[in-house]
Amino acid sequence: MRWFLPAVVWLLAGCTLMLPGLTGGGSRELRLAAHTLRADDRSLMLARSAGFDTLVQVFAWREIEPTRGQFHWEVTDQVVAGAEYYGLDLVVRLDQHPTWVSDVQPPLNAPPDALGDYQHFVERVAWRYRGRIRAYIIWNEPNLALEWGGHPPSPDAFAQLLRVGYRAVKAGDPKALVVAAGLAPTNGDGDQAMDERAFLQGLYDAGAAPYFDVLGAHAYGFGLPPDAPASANHGLVFRRLESLRAIMLENGDGHKPVWITEMGWTVDSPPNQPDIGVSLAQQADYLSAALGQVRREWPWVELLAVWNLSQPEPGDPFGGYSLIDLAGKPRPAYEAWQQAAGTRTTGLRDTGPRARSGFLAGSRQPEWVQVLAEDAVIHLGDSDLPSPWWPLLAGRKPSLKWTGGFYLDDPGSSDWVLVLELMQQNEVGSSIAVNGVPLAPDLPQGDFARRWLTVRRRVPVSALRPGYNELTVTAARLAPDLQHDDFAWDDFQIRNVRLMAGWPQ
Numbered sequence: 001m002r003w004f005l006p007a008v009v010w011l012l013a014g015c016t017l018m019l020p021g022l023t024g025g026g027s028r029e030l031r032l033a034a035h036t037l038r039a040d041d042r043s044l045m046l047a048r049s050a051g052f053d054t055l056v057q058v059f060a061w062r063e064i065e066p067t068r069g070q071f072h073w074e075v076t077d078q079v080v081a082g083a084e085y086y087g088l089d090l091v092v093r094l095d096q097h098p099t100w101v102s103d104v105q106p107p108l109n110a111p112p113d114a115l116g117d118y119q120h121f122v123e124r125v126a127w128r129y130r131g132r133i134r135a136y137i138i139w140n141e142p143n144l145a146l147e148w149g150g151h152p153p154s155p156d157a158f159a160q161l162l163r164v165g166y167r168a169v170k171a172g173d174p175k176a177l178v179v180a181a182g183l184a185p186t187n188g189d190g191d192q193a194m195d196e197r198a199f200l201q202g203l204y205d206a207g208a209a210p211y212f213d214v215l216g217a218h219a220y221g222f223g224l225p226p227d228a229p230a231s232a233n234h235g236l237v238f239r240r241l242e243s244l245r246a247i248m249l250e251n252g253d254g255h256k257p258v259w260i261t262e263m264g265w266t267v268d269s270p271p272n273q274p275d276i277g278v279s280l281a282q283q284a285d286y287l288s289a290a291l292g293q294v295r296r297e298w299p300w301v302e303l304l305a306v307w308n309l310s311q312p313e314p315g316d317p318f319g320g321y322s323l324i325d326l327a328g329k330p331r332p333a334y335e336a337w338q339q340a341a342g343t344r345t346t347g348l349r350d351t352g353p354r355a356r357s358g359f360l361a362g363s364r365q366p367e368w369v370q371v372l373a374e375d376a377v378i379h380l381g382d383s384d385l386p387s388p389w390w391p392l393l394a395g396r397k398p399s400l401k402w403t404g405g406f407y408l409d410d411p412g413s414s415d416w417v418l419v420l421e422l423m424q425q426n427e428v429g430s431s432i433a434v435n436g437v438p439l440a441p442d443l444p445q446g447d448f449a450r451r452w453l454t455v456r457r458r459v460p461v462s463a464l465r466p467g468y469n470e471l472t473v474t475a476a477r478l479a480p481d482l483q484h485d486d487f488a489w490d491d492f493q494i495r496n497v498r499l500m501a502g503w504p505q
Contacts, residue, residue, distance in 0.1 A: 259305070
């Protein structure tokens with residue numbers, strides 16, 4: 001049987017926010033979401049300008065907890081801060097297992113051998129971002145073996161994971177919504193793929209209904225316009241979503257909404273599926289038409305997520321779905337979506353000057369901004385060292401530079417002070433800069449004691465700008481008598497990096 005895999009788990013996801021009080025059958029304001037592969041400042045700006053009100057992003061388990069019990073929050077903290085700055089609601093998908101939870105190796109996406117490991121991870125994420133993330137998607141396309149550790153898809157097994165994920169989210173953040181993973185549209189009936197309609201019925205049969213607030217769904221056009229009849233193309237059409245809704249109704253779940261967590265058409269079809277490609281003009285027309293169709297015909301859909309809004313890399317198999325081309329320019333589909341979405345301000349948070357906040361505080365503090373949290377440790381250098389040293393940044397050896405983004409509404413007219421905690425920086429020349437402007441003097445030398453030292457540096461207000469800013473820390477090369485294997489880099493750690501308004505006079 002023919003089946004289609006529109007999204008590979010380590011790259012894709014989609015979902016958005018259901019407004020409080022809405023149900024799956026009544027009138028509603030449709031939420032519009034953009035999915036980014038890895039959110040950066042430009043993608044956030046493009047999302048806002050295109051009329052999206054929600055951002056969808058994968059929080060990869062293997063990046064956050066690559067080693068059991070060691071959590072790396074620097075990337076996710078920045079995504080959350082950026083979404084807040086631009087007034088975008090945030091929906092997060094939680095999957096992409098680290099190797100310590102399963103013998104299955106990437107690129108396969110595998111559930112953990114022990115469900116308690118996933119429960120602990122999900123609860124930690126939900127607790128950390130309590131009140132700041134609106135919904136969590138539990139896993140991705142579990143009706144594909146590729147997303148289930150290479151094993152045959154199992155509704156019963158996924159129902160167990162969904163139950164664990166639901167309870168973990170509600171324990172960490174009771175107000176956050178739980179979205180059942182979007183299922184891949186497929187006519188498969190073998191070990192590699194299971195028809196998503198049969199899989200959904202299997203979930204209900206396994207008693208999964210109490211463990212999701214929203215049904216996620218992937219609605220692709222497969223090269224055909226969104227109004228193509230359900231009988232066309234062996235049923236692989238945009239309207240296939242109606243069959244999932246029918247299954248919900250048959251199982252007494254009509255009060256729940258559906259979120260289209262992935263939707264799109266590609267202008268660069270893969271070699272094994274040449275018939276799913278469309279022209280640039282068709283991509284623009286089909287996306288706009290799909291938005292109109294959902295608004296008119298499907299009141300039970302409360303969120304529509306476009307896959308994707310990220311600049312493709314050369315050879316990217318999913319770059320054809322993007323609203324952005326290889327050069328970083330918006331495709332016609334971007335402008336068409338912008339027009340179809342219209343000027344939408346209802347339900348969006350204020351995007352004017354906004355107060356600053358610490359990542360963990362949850363309260364606005366206008367006089368300071370957190371760049372790196374106290375429990376988000378960055379280790380630069382080229383040595384694997386025992387505790388209390390953290391693993392090298394992103395597991396790279398050597399790790400020579402770290403850049404963290406932060407947002408300011410208005411730097412004002414006075415200089416700022418940078419405060420950070422530093423462990424055992426021993427070499428001359430390790431430096432710190434803000435927006436490319438070096439801060440003097442360089443980082444101080446330590447005494448080889450494994451203790452944290454508080455460092456303060458003056459930040460000229462002229463180095464800062466409204467909106468997005470970057471802070472960069474660079475490790476220096478060790479002196480010749482300390483080098484080995486041709487060269488070595490100083491090892492040190494930083495944490496709790498923050499800027500405070502007003503340099504003492």
